Amino acid sequence: MIYFDSAASTSPSQDVLDLFVKSNVNQFANPAAAHALGRDAGRELEECRKAVLSAFHVDKTHSLAFLSGATEANNLAIKGVAFSYQNRGKKLLFSASEHPSVTEPMRYLASAFGFEAIELPVDALGRVEPDTLRAYMDKNVILVSIMGVNNETGAINDLKALAKIVHEYPKAYFHSDLTQAVGKIEVPYSDIDLFSFSAHKLHGLKESGALVYKSSIRFVPLAHGGGQERGFRSGTVSLALNQCLCLAVQNSLRNPKADEAKVRPLFDALYEGLQNEPVTINSYREGSPYVLNFSLNVHRASVIMEALSQKGIYVSTTSACSTRSDHPSSTLLAMGKDMETSSNSIRVSFSTDNTLEEVHRFLEVLHQLLKEVHPR
Amino acid sequence: MKANMLMIHFGELSTKGDNRKAFIACLLHNVRTSLKSFGLEAKSDRDHIYVYLNDSDPEPVIARLKEVSGIQRISTVAKCEPTLEAMKLAALEVLQEEGGRTFKIDVKRVDKRFPLDSYGITVEVADYVLDHGDFEVDLHNPDTRLKMTLRVDACYLSCHEELGLGGYPLGMIGKVTMLLSGGIDSPVAAFALMRRGIRVECLHFASPPYTSMAVVDKLKDILACLNDYQRDIKLQILPFTKIQEAIYEHVPEPYCITIMRRMMIRLAVAMAKKNKTLAVATGESIGQVASQTLESIGVIEEVTNFPILRPLCVEDKLSIIAKAKKLGTYDISIRPYEDCCTIFKPKKPKTKPHLDDCLYFESKFDYESLIQECLAGVETICFSEGKEVIKE
Numbered sequence: 014m015i016y017f018d019s020a021a022s023t024s025p026s027q028d029v030l031d032l033f034v035k036s037n038v039n040q041f042a043n044p045a046a047a048h049a050l051g052r053d054a055g056r057e058l059e060e061c062r063k064a065v066l067s068a069f070h071v072d073k074t075h076s077l078a079f080l081s082g083a084t085e086a087n088n089l090a091i092k093g094v095a096f097s098y099q100n101r102g103k104k105l106l107f108s109a110s111e112h113p114s115v116t117e118p119m120r121y122l123a124s125a126f127g128f129e130a131i132e133l134p135v136d137a138l139g140r141v142e143p144d145t146l147r148a149y150m151d152k153n154v155i156l157v158s159i160m161g162v163n164n165e166t167g168a169i170n171d172l173k174a175l176a177k178i179v180h181e182y183p184k185a186y187f188h189s190d191l192t193q194a195v196g197k198i199e200v201p202y203s204d205i206d207l208f209s210f211s212a213h214k215l216h217g218l219k220e221s222g223a224l225v226y227k228s229s230i231r232f233v234p235l236a237h238g239g240g241q242e243r244g245f246r247s248g249t250v251s252l253a254l255n256q257c258l259c260l261a262v263q264n265s266l267r268n269p270k271a272d273e274a275k276v277r278p279l280f281d282a283l284y285e286g287l288q289n290e291p292v293t294i295n296s297y298r299e300g301s302p303y304v305l306n307f308s309l310n311v312h313r314a315s316v317i318m319e320a321l322s323q324k325g326i327y328v329s330t331t332s333a334c335s336t337r338s339d340h341p342s343s344t345l346l347a348m349g350k351d352m353e354t355s356s357n358s359i360r361v362s363f364s365t366d367n368t369l370e371e372v373h374r375f376l377e378v379l380h381q382l383l384k385e386v387h388p389r
Numbered sequence: 390m391k392a393n394m395l396m397i398h399f400g401e402l403s404t405k406g407d408n409r410k411a412f413i414a415c416l417l418h419n420v421r422t423s424l425k426s427f428g429l430e431a432k433s434d435r436d437h438i439y440v441y442l443n444d445s446d447p448e449p450v451i452a453r454l455k456e457v458s459g460i461q462r463i464s465t466v467a468k469c470e471p472t473l474e475a476m477k478l479a480a481l482e483v484l485q486e487e488g489g490r491t492f493k494i495d496v497k498r499v500d501k502r503f504p505l506d507s508y509g510i511t512v513e514v515a516d517y518v519l520d521h522g523d524f525e526v527d528l529h530n531p532d533t534r535l536k537m538t539l540r541v542d543a544c545y546l547s548c549h550e551e552l553g554l555g556g557y558p559l560g561m562i563g564k565v566t567m568l569l570s571g572g573i574d575s576p577v578a579a580f581a582l583m584r585r586g587i588r589v590e591c592l593h594f595a596s597p598p599y600t601s602m603a604v605v606d607k608l609k610d611i612l613a614c615l616n617d618y619q620r621d622i623k624l625q626i627l628p629f630t631k632i633q634e635a636i637y638e639h640v641p642e643p644y645c646i647t648i649m650r651r652m653m654i655r656l657a658v659a660m661a662k663k664n665k666t667l668a669v670a671t672g673e674s675i676g677q678v679a680s681q682t683l684e685s686i687g688v689i690e691e692v693t694n695f696p697i698l699r700p701l702c703v704e705d706k707l708s709i710i711a712k713a714k715k716l717g718t719y720d721i722s723i724r725p726y727e728d729c730c731t732i733f734k735p736k737k738p739k740t741k742p743h744l745d746d747c748l749y750f751e752s753k754f755d756y757e758s759l760i761q762e763c764l765a766g767v768e769t770i771c772f773s774e775g776k777e778v779i780k781e
Contacts, residue, residue, distance in 0.1 A: 320598030386598065387637055 015326045015371045019214070020164055020193055020304050020362030026216040026264065029257045033218065036253035044250050045241055054252050061252070061259045065223065068259075068266050069202040075225050078242045079255045082222035083192040084114035085235070086209030087158075089224050089245060090188045091118040093232030094156050094207070095128055101184045102153035105130045108141045108160065109347035110168070115158050115190055116343075133159070138297050139168030139348045146178050154185045161194030161208075165344045165360055166296045167304030169198055176204040186230065196265025196272065197303050206230065210262075216364070217261030221254045275365045277302045279372050283361060286376040290383055293354055295345060304362045308350070313389040314357040320382050326375055329360050357389070391467065391486060395447060396545060397438040397454065398462040400555045413438070416459045416558035422620065423457050424450065451551055456617045458584045459561070460553030464536070466545045471500065476510070476544050477517040480535060483546050484518060489532025491525045492518070500541045510539065557586025559619055564588035565668045565698060566661040568653065569611070569624070571604045574672030574701055576611045576718040577709050581700035582670055583618045589670070591622060592660055594629040594653055603724075610721045613775040621773040623664075627656055628766040632759050639754045643739040646680045648750060650689045652760070658695045659764055668696040674709065675702050679738035688742045 016024075042050035044058045062079070066072035080086050095105060107119050109132045119130040133141050133149055141159050150157075157179045159170050172189055179187040188207040194200050195210045202208065207230065211222040226232075238247025265272075280302035287294055287307055295306040309317060314330040321328055341355035361375070397420065402412055417433045424431060424440065427450055431440045440450065447465050454463050469479035484492055494515055496507040505513065514537070518524055538545045565582060569575045569591040579589045593608055605626065612622050632652050640648045657669045673681045680689065690697055701709055713719035771778045 315601065316598050318598075319601050323597055323602070382598075387634060 015367075015375060017326065017328045017361045017363065017367065017371075017375065019364035019367075020360065021329055022213050022219065023216045023364050024366070025213070025218055025257075026261070028264070029217055029260055032260055033253050033257050036256050040252055044252050045239065058250060058252050058255060061256050065259045065262050066225065068262050069225065071203050071225060074203060074227060076228045076243075078224045078226070078245045079250060079258070080222050080224055080242075080246055081220050082213070083112075083190060083209045083211040084222075085246075086211075086222050086224035087112070087114040087188075087190055088118050089232060089235055090207045090209060090226070091115065091156065091158060092122065092235065093245065094186055094188070094230065095122050095126075096233035097231050098155045098184075098186075099126075099128070102155045103128045104151070104153040105156050105158070106133055106146070106149055106154055107131075107158040108133045108170070109135050110139050110163050110165070110344040111158065111160055112164055112190055112192070115160070119158070129153075135168075135347050137349055138300070139163050139166045139295075139344060140170050141175065143171060143174040143178055146175055150178060150182055150185070152182060152184065154179075154182060156186050156188060158188040158190065160190040160192075161200055162191075162198060162301045162304070163344060164193050164304070165342055165358070166306045166348075167193070167301035167362075168297070169194075169300050173201045173204055176201065176206075180204075186227075193301065193304065195262065196269050197301055198273075199269070212258040212261045215261040215265040218254060218257050221251075221258045223258060272365050273302060276363050276367070278369060279363050279367055280305055282369055282372045283376065286372070290380060292383075295348070295350065295354075295358060302363070304360060306345075306358055306360045308345070308354040308358040309383075311388040312357070312383060312386060314359050316386060316389070317379070317382055318359060320386055321375075321378065324378055326378060329362075330358065391444075392447070392465040392483070392547070392549070393442050393444070394466055394468065395440040395442065395450065395454070396464045396466045396547065397440065397460050397553070398464070399436070399438075400459045400461045400553070400557060412459070412558055412561055415561045416457075419457050419459070419558050419560070420454065423453055427453070455551065455553055457559075458554045458556040458586055458618065459558035461555055462550050463553055464547040464550040466547040468543050468545055471503070471539055471542065471544050473505065473510070473513060476537065476539070476546075477514050479544070479546055480514045480537065481518050481521055483535060483548065484524060484533055485522060487533045487548050490523075491527035491531045492533045492535060493526065493528050493531040494518075494535045494537060497536070497538045500539055502541075503539060510537070554584050554618075556584040559583060559586055560588050562586040563667045564590060564664075565670045566657055566664060566666045567591050567670045568657055568672070569593050569608060570672070571607050571611070571722065572672070573713050573719060573722040574674060574677075574709055576615060576672075576722065577704075577712045577716060578670060578672035578700045579615055580618060580712075580716055582698070583615070585700075589615075589619060589622060590664055590666060591624045592657055593624060593626050594656070595626050596630045596633045599630065599633065607721055607724055609770070609772070609777060611718050612772045614717045614721070616772055616775045621771060621778075624770045624772065625660065626768045626770070627660075627763050628768075629653075629656075629763060632756065632763060635754050635756065635759055640750045642735040643737055644742060644746060644750055645735050646738045647685060647688060647742040647747060650680045650685070651692050651747065651751070652756060654689060654692050654697070655760055656763060658693045659760070660767070661695065663764075668698050669693075670698040670700065672701055673699045674704050674706070675699075677706060679740045682740050684741040685739075688744050688747055691744055691747075 040054045042054045044054040062077050066077055105128055107115055122128040123130040133145055136142055159175055162169055176187045179185050186206040189205050191208045191210045192214055196215055207226040209224050213219040232245050234245050236247050241247050241250050283305050291310040292307045318330045341352055342358055345355035413433050417438055420431050420438055429440055431438055451463050467483055469475040494511050496510045498507045533548050536547045565587055567579045567589045582589050636645055636648050661669050
């Protein structure tokens, strides 16, 4: 098996799995319960929260809400801030290559609640240029959402420069979906007012993620109830799940440079190897080495994906969330690619578990398939 | 008096002569099998099957029986002695149990030796009910419509009746080989056959990697739906990729679909003969797509003299969709995976293909050996009550 779909999900690491069992066995009480056992769990939860914030070096300035994943975190950040601060202005900005968990809440706010949600164009490599953002900013903007690393192409946004522009406007908050960025690229975490991520992209567990936000920010909650997670997200909190998230974050932030050094040669080898194939590479060399996206010039991506799958090689066509629909990738369209290119892309995504041998084997199999399989 | 049994009325048996007994025996067997999990007993006579409820809730039992083909109607009945006195008491009790204010009584006198005629019985019983209970008669829109059937052995009283599936008991008409693509039409066609009493075995043509193997999961879910009507179904998957590729290499684009369908029918007939089924069936509807024009059907069917059934041949797409929704297969069928009919879609398929051309194009490659190769690679999956049971 060759697993090249780590941008969709990674395998949980053994220490995370062990911790999940251990924590569930030892501290199963409800962290909100008033008795001693519950109080212990509650204390552990707060320590765990602090530990995550410390790992990002934002423990003095930011707070954190444990959530079910980046989708919920993006929703809370966008709807929560928009509803809470709509008296300051009703303008929201987001980049054209955002994940649906950002674009859809934005469109919903626009269509149902009269917000003005504006899509920021991206350049040919899929990045929001700081000058573009500057041109769109005004005093009515209350939230700007721009992702760190694009999930489909690995394009990297200059978050430091973008955050700086947003902060020239005191009423505007800067949110970033860092799902594909945490532990993979250098991120100026403390410059970002709100950021989201999922644990399962970091060898953690699914249904687990968080929103980190400047402590002064107030949200209108998505789920009303017993007031857990400071009322931003009611519902019984899983200590074990969040301890696992904490461990996954700590592991991923331990040595990002060394991890990148492991993955970069894989990206380079694949990039080079694809030069002689009938494909168009949509990623660029200075982007995230964890993601390489290319379009098939004459073949159908779903067919090649299936053929690879039969040979035990797992990649995805656009993002896993949208393989059930025939829509072209909106990210690639936003980059100015044509319909055919945008509808026939394959994403290879790595983790540090992958090897150069796997890349070579992949190239060999792909070469054979592109020769054998009937074009579209 | 509580309704403590179900009376099953047979479907289309009036046209049957000597076979009648065999049909009833088959239906009784199917009813018993389908009620196994309820632990209820069933018995038959010349006109009905009776299910003894033993105080269990009739609703789930009726719901289950509505999935058994060959049943016209299911009534919930109470039984009493075939005397006027007993009938009066029973009628009053049943109506009181029902709790409506107005009623109407319909009497059917099967036992013609009974001294009163139907009208006479109706008047006697109704008078008794009016005298002894708080009821009124309403002949047009009653709260409770009480049906009384007087037979030699007993009188049966019923206020509730539901329509069954109709058709014939499953298995009575033999079995057919059904082509299942995963699309909207074929599950509806398979159901139509089952309802008519025909056991169905399914074939699917898989062309990986051009079609996703996720289609097989889709088929499994479809078969799980159809398992309500036929408790075990066989699905055989034929590796069709090489034939597809050969077609697209040797045949001009407009003829690809025609030749593909001819190959499918050849394979299906070979499988049908091997599996000893009596016909091949498809979900085709005349005129729906290029391969389903009368001209195409003629040219495609030329490959065999084996019977080919098209249960949906005159159905509109909208009515097929409505049926698929009712059957529960629609949402499964529309999952967007490529199936064998949607890949390699020619831009201009031939709607009026010529046989001579087909024969000429087919002469350009050795399809016979490809067909043999395909038949050698068949994979079989069996489904029973919604679960995969054996993989051969």
